[in-house]
Every structure is written in structure tokens, then in C-alpha cells.
Amino acid sequence: MAVTTVTIAEIAKTTQATVSRALRDDPSISPKTRQRIKRLAEELGYRPNLLARGLVGGDTYTIGMITTGLDVEVHSVKITAFEESARNKGYLTITAFNPNEPGLEDKLIIRLLQRSVDGFVIYPAEHGEHKELRALVEKNFPIVTFNGDGRLDFQTNDVSLDYYEGGKIQIEHLSAIGRKRIAYIYPVFSCYTIDQRVSGAKEAAHNAGVDFELIQIDTGNSGQRVQTELAYEKLREFFRKNASRFDAIACHNDLFALSAIRALHQLGIKVPDYIAVIGFDNISASEFSMLTISTISQPAEQMGLVAFQTLEALVKEKNSRESEHEFIRVKLKPELVVRESTGRIVDC
């Protein structure tokens, strides 16, 4: 059927082991036969069976990725960047999605382990014990987490965004353009990264000496998913009653900011003249929108890239030594992007 090392050996009138060695550039093989075998393999269209290779304990050049769904644009960018750098180094990334169910995380880890992945990138579920993850980390299996810092109660190699800093920057910017009565709007469900943004915002407001109020919008908690239409309705209702109290709004993400702007627009409240709005994430729509949105940009490609480089290093090192050393923890800084929604300065 398929051409294997045995097929090649028979034709080359040598043994299977020699073929195997030649193909892997084993130094013990003479340049001559190596070349001969390689040519033959090429001609016959030989493709190493990675299952067999993995079975005997070698690397599979496969990395398991477990992440939340693709509904958040920023995650997609991270995933894409990771996959691309992995692919360029000859790794295949096998991706499994976990819409934030703690139990599913364990199951997916097991499933991927059964396929003998060389390492893992994991965006941990918000809650749960992380039983499997913890076990792997303890046995020193190559793992890198995204945003594990703070939501896991044990150390890992981690690449995170500094959400606290992000929240701070949002408010500092609003304050810098002269706004003094600021609301921070976010959904009710609890989530570490949102909490961080809020904390950072609170501190910045305190430092700047501006009024600051936290507004939680109940978006219908179908899991962590925001129900878009409902969110819009709630926002409009809120602004109808309370808009006059504020001259600026910071939102936990750009979609919320879009909805907020739409609601304000409906109510005839001009943005940014009366109320300035800033979002978070820098999704593409915030640049395409009729009124472009100021926001906080995540270095998402870089996060994907750094995560892969870290993981690759761990995988290689595992093969050489079992050196125990410190966990690698990278925390990247977000950046302010100023657009129309905070564009004009109003003097009060």
C-alpha cells in the first residue's frame, strides 16, 4: 500500500534500519548511501508515518492548542500568529476549543495527550480545578499558558497581556482630554481579565482625581457570551436615564463600545462632543465604523509568536536535559489607539 522504510530498503537492497537512519541524517551513515536512499525515498513519494514515530517515543512535531472559541477576534489573531510560526518551524498545531467549561478543559487535554503532542498552549478556563493542566505542569511537560497569570493558582510558563495597565490607560486618556465624570461599563459576569481592567481604571481615576463610577450591564448570562441585542437595549435604557451624569465612557471591549455609541446616537447624544467613548481590543470594526473608535490595542500577533518561541524552547530542552529552572513569565503591554470617539476635546 503506502511506501514505508521497508519498501525503500527492499529496493535499495539494504535494511530497514539503514533507511531509517539515512532519512534522519544519522551521522553513522555514509554520505553515499544516505544520498542514494534519500533520492529513492523522494522518487517513491515516501512519507514518514508520524504515528509510528510517535509510538516509539520520538517527537511528533505536533503541538496541542486549547483555546476559547473563535468568536473573539483578538483570540483569532493570537491563534493565527501561533499557528503560523509553528508551521514555519515544521510543527502542526492541533486546535481544540473550550467555551470556558472547566470540565471540558480536562477532557480536551486528555484527548490531545492521547495523540502524543510534544507540548501544549492553553488558554485556561476561567474557573475550575485545572486538574490535568496542573498535573502536566508538575511533571514538567512543555506547556505555555495564555493569560494564566492571575487566574491559575499555580505557576506556569505564561504569556499575558497587562490588563490592569490597559484599564489604566483607558482612563488616563479620557482624563487627559479633559473628561471628569467617567463611567466604566462592563457585563456582569465575573472574569479575571475584566476585573483587572476595572481595577486599573479605578486606580487611574483615583490618581487623576476624576469622578468614576462602575456600571455593570446584565447581558443575559448564557455562559460567558454576551447577547448582543439585549446588551444594546440595556445600554440604551441606561443612557436614557443616566447619560447626563457622564462626559466619558470606558468599555471593557470594542463591541460594547460600538453598542454604546449606537445607543448614544439613537438618543441624539453626540460622541465625542458630549460623551467620549473608549473601547478595548482594537477589533477591525473599530477602525471601519462610521465613527471610528479609540481603543486599547493588544499586541496579539506578538503574543502568539512569543508563546510559540517559548514553547519550542521547552520542547527542545526537554529532549536534551531535564533541567529544572524558573518559569518563564511574559507580560506584554497594551497600547492606546486614538480615533474619533475621543477625538475632540470639550472644555467644561
Next chain:
Amino acid sequence: MAVTTVTIAEIAKTTQATVSRALRDDPSISPKTRQRIKRLAEELGYRPNLLARGLVGGDTYTIGMITTGLDVEVHSVKITAFEESARNKGYLTITAFNPNEPGLEDKLIIRLLQRSVDGFVIYPAEHGEHKELRALVEKNFPIVTFNGDGRLDFQTNDVSLDYYEGGKIQIEHLSAIGRKRIAYIYPVFSCYTIDQRVSGAKEAAHNAGVDFELIQIDTGNSGQRVQTELAYEKLREFFRKNASRFDAIACHNDLFALSAIRALHQLGIKVPDYIAVIGFDNISASEFSMLTISTISQPAEQMGLVAFQTLEALVKEKNSRESEHEFIRVKLKPELVVRESTGRIVDC
């Protein structure tokens, strides 16, 4: 190290083969020993090694997916829907991305084959020979393509959206609200699905007896990727000179429509009063935007679902018989979503 069937056999004082059979519910095993072995396996935390299983020729419960990047929201929805239904049936989907390079498609297929996937879902690259894909289809390997209809010169099991119909619906709607001078705006790079939209639109315009003009915008051809800022500039320039000639614009997708609306807004041209705008895809931003966008909605979840069901059937059938039968070809209909950007009717 890890617990295997041998480990269990030793403890259960039986043979490895018996354990293997018991675990797989082989009817030849007595209920007693089966239960005993299963309990033991559970206690020991046994996890079958899927590589070994795959090596002997059995199913791996792994499906390979090759698709374009995650930058297009509709694709993400399809992927997510597919992955979820696969997961619920015990399959792992391993996803590889191909930003439309014909050569890469072949490479990725090979890589996934080396991991012994049970089947493939492929969103074929726009151009190229599709050498590997063709070979697999010929040897009757379980494969389902997305939008392969029209862009492949050979038959496959396929799930497509009817883009022609979509283009038609766009124009029919604009005509139905009384518009008579319509432009179809799309980027310069050629692509089967865009061509289809345009053809459908053209026919609809002809049938409705309205003026119809094709406008291609040069968005800088970094591959197939639209350069957003450039696209916006070009659109604004175009409208500045030509807006007066039209009372409606149809765009090949929603991001373009967003940009178009922003450009029109900048120029002080009211949407939909002077110019109505309709997009394509129904991305979330089209609903969140300050001015919500009328568009054509793809049944993306359904496409993912149908693709998986079709593929699963092929995989199962392969195991039973080598029955040769017709290719399964599903063509789904898009739907009109009316929002503000075509909301008000203007009499002329």
C-alpha cells in the same frame, strides 16, 4: 510509566488481548470479566494510546480540517460549528490554516495524512492544481469541501453557499425599495465566490431593469488580503467624484460596506436617504454599527453542521463497504437581513 493494556492485564491476571477486547466491548467477552477490567482501567486511569490504535489501521477519531485564516468572521463560525458537532460525536478536529496558497494546501494535506486522520474537510485554495486533494478524492478517501463547487475542476462531496443567489438578492432588495441606479463595489482580485455574487447581481439588475455598474476598488493586493485603510481612502475618493450617479451601493462584504458608509458619511452624503447600502455576510459589526447594515446572511453554523454530518457518514461507510455512489453536493441559500442602511425608501 503510563498505564497500558499490559499493565491492566498483569493486575487482572489475564492477557493483554482480553483487556483490549473488553475495553472495546467486544461481544466475545463475558460480562463479568468485561466489567472487572473496565473498573480496573478506570481506577488506574487508563487512557488508550490513539497512535498505537491508529497504527494498526483502526479509526483515529481525528478529522483534519484545512481552511483559510480566521480573519473572516464567517469562516470562524463555520469552523466552530463543525468542531463542536465533531467533538460531540467523539471526534477531534485538527485544524490547519492555509492563507490561499495552492502549494501549502498540498503540504498541509500531507501533514495531516501522516497523522492518520479519518477524513478531511477542506476549504480549497482559490487556484492551483489541488494535486493531493484530487488524489484523495480519486481513491475515495472521506472528504468534504467547502465552496468547492465551481472552483474545483473535479467533483467532490461539497457544501457551498449559493453566492449567485446572494448577489441576486442584494440587487432585488435595492430595486424593491425603489433604487434605480446601483453600483456593485468589490475589490480587484479575482475570486470565484465574488464572481458569482457579481453575476447574480448583474442578472437581477437586468431583470429589474435598473442601471447597474461594476466598480472595482484597488485595495492593494497583498495576496487576497484587503488593506483596510487603503480601501477606505479609495472608496472616499471614488464617492467624492461619483456619488451623484448612484442611489444605491451593493458591496461584496460587510467590511466593505462599513467602509463605504464611513466614506459617504465623511462626505456628508446621507445613508440610506441619498444612497442605500447593502453588504454581504452578516458579521457582528453590521449589527453593532452606529448605522446598522442591511446584508446577506450565510447559514454558517448550518454549513459547519452539514459538513460534519456528511463527513461522518462517509467515514462510517468506508468502514462497512466500498460502495461507490454519487457525490453529495449541498448548496445552501443565503437570506436577506434588512437593517437601517437600506431602511428608508426615497421616491424620485
Next chain:
DNA sequence: CTGTTAGCGCCTTCAA
């Protein structure tokens, strides 16, 4: 019903 015996395709000792 259960045990025995071959492999699947590859890598890795150990000899020669």
C-alpha cells in the same frame, strides 16, 4: 469465552 501469535511503521540498542 479466552490465550497465543503476528504484525502496524518506526527507532534503538547490540553486534558485526
Next chain:
DNA sequence: TTGAAGGCGCTAACAG
């Protein structure tokens, strides 16, 4: 520098 042999964990005959 190459060959021979064993085994990774599992499934699939073939016996008993």
C-alpha cells in the same frame, strides 16, 4: 558503516 533483533501499545486473526 551497516545488519539483526527487539519493542512502542494496540488490533486482529487463529486456536483452543
